[in-house]
Amino acid sequence: MHIVLSGYFGFDNVGDEAILLSMITSLRKLQPEVELTVLSNNPAHTSSTYGVKAINRWKLKEISSILKRADGLISGGGSLLQDQTGMKTIPYYCAIMYLAKYHKKPVFVYAQGMGPINHSISQMITRKTLNKVDQITLRDEASRQLLVDIGVKKPMSIVPDPVIGLNPTDFRSSWLDYQAFEAGFVAVSVRDWPSEVDFKQKIADSLSRLAQAGHQIVFIPMHDEHDEKASFQMAQMVPEKTLVAPGNLTIEEKIAIIGQADLLIGMRLHSLIFAAIQTTPFIAISYDPKIDAFAAIANQPNIGHVERDDWDGKQLFEQAQTMLQARESIEAALRDQITVLHEQAQHTAQLALDLFNGK
Incomplete structure (x- = not known):
């Protein structure tokens, strides 16, 4: 075929x-x-x-x-x-x-x-x-x-999104292996988006608070040089030390890094999906209905929209702290959900093959 x-x-x-x-x-x-x-x-x-x-x-x-x-x-x-x-x-x-x-x-x-x-x-x-x-x-x-x-x-x-059908069990990141974190870390996925609301400052404020609370911040660029540039720009807005992972890491490495994080704060849809398949709790920041839809599917919070001024860095920080404290129970709930979705995602491929086989 x-x-x-x-x-x-x-x-x-x-x-x-x-x-x-x-x-x-x-x-x-x-x-x-x-x-x-x-x-x-x-x-x-x-x-x-x-x-x-x-x-x-x-x-x-x-x-x-x-x-x-x-x-x-x-x-x-x-x-x-x-x-x-x-x-x-x-x-x-x-x-x-x-x-x-x-x-x-x-x-x-x-x-x-x-x-x-x-x-x-x-x-x-x-x-x-x-x-x-x-x-x-x-x-x-x-x-x-x-x-x-x-x-x-x-x-x-x-x-489900096809990516939920991936099995990330064997994914590893050599870049992450060379990092020496004293404790866990919070992964962050950001992108540029035109908005009259200074959403980047809101995110930076929350990340500064998290860094002060002892959490290492690691930016994961999802769209190579585009998100790498946005990540470095935001890293400069955070007074505390942060890390930006290389934009050219493989898909498997990026999934592995997010899987090792204590929490993901993400704008890119597939950063959220990577978190879900790794049962990493996440907080969505929306710029498109697809973000809202997946956050709802995974039963994870959506702190707000980049074009609306009804949220701030303090709220994002407090939501992050709450989830970090309840991390184990959130991971367990995600694991139950993703197991079902993983099987459904595999079934989509079967539907396609059945069609092409004339069934």
């Missing part, structure tokens, strides 16, 4: 690369001989990293040729169909799905998060495309409701 994978791959975004790793791992676990071709912005790196075939995601003629010979297309996961970051994103991913349907190949939408889809042209393209695909799985109820609202008629099921 030959499957083509389409997503935001090859851009050094840890969240999307973790999605790719988890999908590949789950598909191969169920069907070891499966042949996978990934549409990537950096085909050489994708191929060498994951042991798959990879082609340039921008070469539509080559993509069409591959799809013609393949058994099906997986589109996902992540937030592919949204127009907040630009008007070209939805037309691109929908064009790939249209190419697959042109060649009469089944299309499986894999645990995607939808939206925002603000413009009428984006809604129309999304509606027409998804009403032609064969199976739609989504990672939250808000995504399903959005598609219903814009006129998607296909049945849709809610499944």
Whole structure:
């Protein structure tokens, strides 16, 4: 069986690369001989990293040729169909799905998060495309409701984010092995986001209080140089000593570091997911509905939104202290939840294989 994978791959975004790793791992676990071709912005790196075939995601003629010979297309996961970051994103991913349907190949939408889809042209393209695909799985109820609202008629099921299907038991970080912490540490994932509210100062204030209380602060950049820059900027806002992990650490290393933390304070969705699969308590800081949705799924607190001025550093610090004191019970509750979600995430891969096998 030959499957083509389409997503935001090859851009050094840890969240999307973790999605790719988890999908590949789950598909191969169920069907070891499966042949996978990934549409990537950096085909050489994708191929060498994951042991798959990879082609340039921008070469539509080559993509069409591959799809013609393949058994099906997986589109996902992540937030592919949204127009907040630009008007070209939805037309691109929908064009790939249209190419697959042109060649009469089944299309499986894999645990995607939808939206925002603000413009009428984006809604129309999304509606027409998804009403032609064969199976739609989504990672939250808000995504399903959005598609219903814009006129998607296909049945849709809610499944966990693919990354929850990873088993991080053997993940290690050589960088972390060289650090000598006197006690535990608090991991932090931040990103830039346009806001009239000085949310970075709020976070920095809370981190300063945590450092004064004896907690080492370790920033984990999730999107390589982008988040690395934001992490160093925030580290400079904290008077006490902090550490910034290298942005180019592997996915496995970043998951391992978060797994060793006493607590994660995170903006990036997949930093929260990494914490959940490692049963590390976390506090979410929202910039997008997907953050709110996952915090609710994991039953972890969302301290506030980066564009709202209804929270401060003192509240974030107090929430962190409360969770650190109740760490063992929170970890136990997370472990029970993630065990169920892990099995469900594996099942999504089975649904895709069943579709491509004609079941």
